[in-house]
Amino acid sequence: MKQIIQNFKSGVLSIEDVPQPTLRPQGVLVRNHYSLISLGTEGSTIKTAQRNILGKALERPDLVRKVINIANRDGLMTAFQITKRNLETSLPLGYSCAGTVIDVGSDISDIKIGDRLACGGGGYANHAEVVYVPRNLCVKLPDKVDFRQAAFVTIGAIAIQGVRHANVSLGEVIAVIGQGLIGLLTNQILHAAGCRVIGIDLDPRKIEIARLFDIDDVILRNDPNLFGRINLLTNGIGVDKVIITAATRSSDPVILAGDILRKGGRVVSVGKVGMNIPRETYVYKELQFLTSMSYGPGRYDPNYEEYGIDYPISYVRWTENRNMEAFVDFLKKGSIRVEPLITHEFPIEQATQAYEIINDGGQKGNTPVGILLKYNSEKMVVPSRIAINEKISRDPLSHKVRLGIIGAGNFASNVLIPILARSNRIDFRAITTAQGLNALSIGKKYQFGYCAESVEQIFSDSKIDAVMIFTRHDTHSSLVSSALEAGKFVYVEKPLAVNSQYLDQVVAAYDSKQGNGRVMVGFNRRFSSFMPKIKGFFSNRSQQMVITYLVNAGFQPRNKWIHDPIEGGGRIVGEVCHFVDVMQYITGANPVSVWSHTIAGNNREDIINVDNATLSISFSDGSIGTIIYASNGDKSFPKERIEVFCDSSIAVLDDFRSLKLIRDGRVKKISGKFGQDKGFENEMEAFINTAIDNNPVPVCFESYILTTKVTFGALESQKNGNLIKIYT
Structure with missing residues (x-):
């Protein structure tokens, strides 16, 4: 399948053929019809990747601190090697899409194949022909909402969460600073809630787009009569609330918010802005300053997002999933219109052109606001292995270990695989991971023969002598058992099993080989x-x-x-x-x-x-x-x-x-x-010796x-x- 990726070291964007993601019990596989490019988040990611190493460090001081901690704990060389490998990582882009369900995980009972969904979540709702999405990051679509509209779901949920934090009430005057995509959706949500809305932005082109919607006023930030117009609309009181949806290092939005608010007002920061709050203004007016966490409660909680453990509605009325549902409901009722926001649309094959528009800020044409990527929904995405370097001779008599790797998390990719790569006795035959992009990235770096679409491809490959398993713990026992049944020499990262039942499964598979089974566990x-x-x-x-x-x-x-x-x-x-x-x-x-x-x-x-x-x-x-x-x-x-x-x-x-x-x-x-x-x-040397010479x-x-x-x-x-x- 095709997917948009970016090399974090070089900043190069590309459209690659990538293995399809693996279906997990807690989610679904979705064939995308449309996905939405986020000018703010993705634009920032792209610019960071295109900077030199110093620029990346200045942009992401949090990552610099992690490197320093690794250096203090494990030494400079380890920190250097991990940093080097992380910089070479390929990043998936996109976090808002819509499509049709093509497969359903075993834990999912309320979604079936063929259902139409809107999906969100970084690392899940990517710009790819097929995506895996956990249950709490997708919502069903009513017939009245099409895929183009639904692709805005994540941005819409972010806007809704910001409005909820503002705690607006009927008739209040709300200023929205920043008229990008989130700001424009926020305007419409506030209008639907019965509020009077003032949009503010630095860019005259965005001001013109904002005028397409039914809001009370739209004002340029540098308008000399800005305060006069706001006083006129508020009878000299000042606005009740300010929602900041701008993205800038400047603290000007925070300063402006304090100046235009009435006493006792509230500021909600949705966008990433400078936060040098003018104390005198905020204290004198007794202003509240709040930040809004992305799509809503549940964000960044693995139990909620990955494992589908919902928050009780009696305690948490609006989660990120319920915010997504609310946005879809707005679309269904026509309270929010996204069609005027769609300024560009490209087929996935031409996606790099979309990012060129983002990079030049629309200077060569229309101002970019909503950029959609379209997928050929009629095309059948057939799982197949992705060839990388199969031209290399794979001679079984070459005294090399012909190796298949299943899973490749941080430990495997940062420690063990680089060690194996330094040996001239390893022939990297195949690799498969839950996220196909990870397999492709590692496969290209170390010149594997191919990326497999499934573990079954690796087990059935007669040209593979040994299998290494680096997946999460609960899968170890079943994968070891399958590898033994396929007659492979198995190396599995610890633990061998997570409970007695799974351990018995491995023992039974081992015993069935009557002394011919060979297993090595990663007790290094x-x-x-x-x-x-x-x-x-x-x-x-x-x-x-x-x-x-x-x-x-x-x-x-x-x-x-x-x-x-x-x-x-x-x-x-x-x-x-x-x-x-x-x-x-x-x-x-x-x-x-x-x-x-x-x-x-x-x-x-x-x-x-x-x-x-x-x-x-x-x-x-x-x-x-x-x-x-x-x-x-x-x-x-x-x-x-x-x-x-x-x-x-x-x-x-x-x-x-x-x-x-x-x-x-x-x-x-x-x-x-x-x-x-x-x-x-030494452990990897022992593994190689055992595999090549058929040693105990x-x-x-x-x-x-x-x-x-x-x-x-x-x-x-x-x-x-x-x-x-x-x-x-």
């Missing part, structure tokens, strides 16, 4: 160069070990997907498995029991009880280990510290950067050659099962307070 720490040194230090031990593993994990907000019991499994299952595996490696023994306890008594947003826990593990050789997992510490403190006590000796590993081996009063210090060494390079997997499958069961047992122990048996 045991491959660190420090690990053999610790094990060798205690190689002749005559005693059981006592191990403590301190983890300064850092806080993750409740709305992160990792906390979802189904999709993420929680941090004990998703991360603590790493530390259990390290203890298995050091002791060389199986875990036999676990007891776990969490902090108690908190009911706050800034702390999650289960993310602050201790695990006490007993091993088959009599050794014991304690994991202290804390998310309420200071991030500047190192993340991990391992202490091993045995035979009057001690080993201390600090954050995989330095190791101390202590015996008979003497201390041997060992530092990593290249800073932190968590074993990623470096970690036995039973060890993976036991590690996973320890995390399940820890959660069970936290609930009932009992010691949980793992292995006998």
